Amino acid sequence: MSTHHYSASKREIGAWCLYWARPDVILPPREASAAADLGTALHEGASEEAEPDFERFAELVASGDTSPESLAERYRLSAGAAKRLVDLVDAWRAWWPTYNGGRAWRAEVPFAFDGQTDTARELPSQGQRDYSAATDDELPGTVDQHVVDEHGAVILDLKTGRGPHRLADHVRQLEHGAVVLARMHGLDEVRIVVAHVTPDGVVVDERVLDAFDLEAAAQAMTAELARIPTAEPVDGTHCRWCPARGICPKTTALVAEVLPGALPERRLPLVGAVEDDETARAFIEGLPLLEAWVDDRWKQVRAYAERGAVPLGSGRVWGKVEKPGREKVDLEVKGAIDAINEALGPAAEVALEVETSKSAIERGVRKQLAGEGGGKRGDLGKRKEAILEALRKLGALKRGAPFTVFEAFERKAELPAAGGGT
Numbered sequence: 001m002s003t004h005h006y007s008a009s010k011r012e013i014g015a016w017c018l019y020w021a022r023p024d025v026i027l028p029p030r031e032a033s034a035a036a037d038l039g040t041a042l043h044e045g046a047s048e049e050a051e052p053d054f055e056r057f058a059e060l061v062a063s064g065d066t067s068p069e070s071l072a073e074r075y076r077l078s079a080g081a082a083k084r085l086v087d088l089v090d091a092w093r094a095w096w097p098t099y100n101g102g103r104a105w106r107a108e109v110p111f112a113f114d115g116q117t118d119t120a121r122e123l124p125s126q127g128q129r130d131y132s133a134a135t136d137d138e139l140p141g142t143v144d145q146h147v148v149d150e151h152g153a154v155i156l157d158l159k160t161g162r163g164p165h166r167l168a169d170h171v172r173q174l175e176h177g178a179v180v181l182a183r184m185h186g187l188d189e190v191r192i193v194v195a196h197v198t199p200d201g202v203v204v205d206e207r208v209l210d211a212f213d214l215e216a217a218a219q220a221m222t223a224e225l226a227r228i229p230t231a232e233p234v235d236g237t238h239c240r241w242c243p244a245r246g247i248c249p250k251t252t253a254l255v256a257e258v259l260p261g262a263l264p265e266r267r268l269p270l271v272g273a274v275e276d277d278e279t280a281r282a283f284i285e286g287l288p289l290l291e292a293w294v295d296d297r298w299k300q301v302r303a304y305a306e307r308g309a310v311p312l313g314s315g316r317v318w319g320k321v322e323k324p325g326r327e328k329v330d331l332e333v334k335g336a337i338d339a340i341n342e343a344l345g346p347a348a349e350v351a352l353e354v355e356t357s358k359s360a361i362e363r364g365v366r367k368q369l370a371g372e373g374g375g376k377r378g379d380l381g382k383r384k385e386a387i388l389e390a391l392r393k394l395g396a397l398k399r400g401a402p403f404t405v406f407e408a409f410e411r412k413a414e415l416p417a418a419g420g421g422t
Ligand code: SF4
Pocket: 013, 017, 018, 019, 020, 233, 234, 235, 236, 238, 239, 242, 243, 244, 245, 248, 249, 250, 251
């Protein structure tokens, strides 16, 4: 059984970084997303009866008793995702007969390429993406659709997410399937195809890998497998697709570094979901410090830019710019209100807003008391409360709708823990 986490579908990330694939890295649970749920629904539909994913769903949809609503319930999809699922199946159903050529395609077959022996095999599997039968020397991967016959070999990968999905974006994954078929069947060329299924139709991008391409791909996969045990993290834009981004030292270390001593023994994950008490607590304690750090950094950058504008490239700079202040209307100036009334007539009541607040009333009381020599101790509160009480009796003191804040408080015994923890 393989202990690494590498598989063909992750080769695009593997080209940049293989740290996450190391056997000693414990991957966090997969984060849910609408796109992932849709993809999972399509694949689960396939694995239930070991039939092609789209075929399985095409049957379900065509049976007539499977509405978007029941699909949504069955696969825990939103109504929009269920509708999209039906649209995708319809698009696939219209396209597949025009493409498959009546050949004996097989779907969702797990394979493994052995980097040590340069051989390949079909893996026994208990379900979707079950690679437990692969060894540490093997790189497993599942091929959406493939065919090998007298007309040649084809590896076809179905994509459903937001595109464009071109072959160049997925070539490493498809190379794996092509090398597998080449080694298993003694072939020296394999066609690889990306078919992007959209609600508006299927976009196909394909090319043929020759013997040189297949050999280069086999050697690359062998080298990747060999690098995994000692791979170090290499961060970049590819991290957003990485299954280890929530726990990787590269994506969690930065905050600890900018807050030296502030968060002992604690790192703030820069990416990934908040899904446990420990992570949530780290953010609750760490984010105010981080915000203070950001404020301080901006202060320092502004102070630096006081000396001269900072070049940004392409002829642009960042620096101090003097702007004219905003004009404000001062109604206390004699004649200002008259001017508005004269110009607008009855419509002036819209332009002249009258408003107050508890603090404005308090300011008014302070001004009144100042005019009376300061008043006695407690006068401020009494007069303010008298005004508020008068307004209350008039029905002019209204309470706004309840609102929610998140803050620290003493937990009452009956309140459950937010994340189910203690
Ligand atoms: S988050 Fe980035 S650096 Fe870390 S293991 Fe993943 S790809 Fe590598």
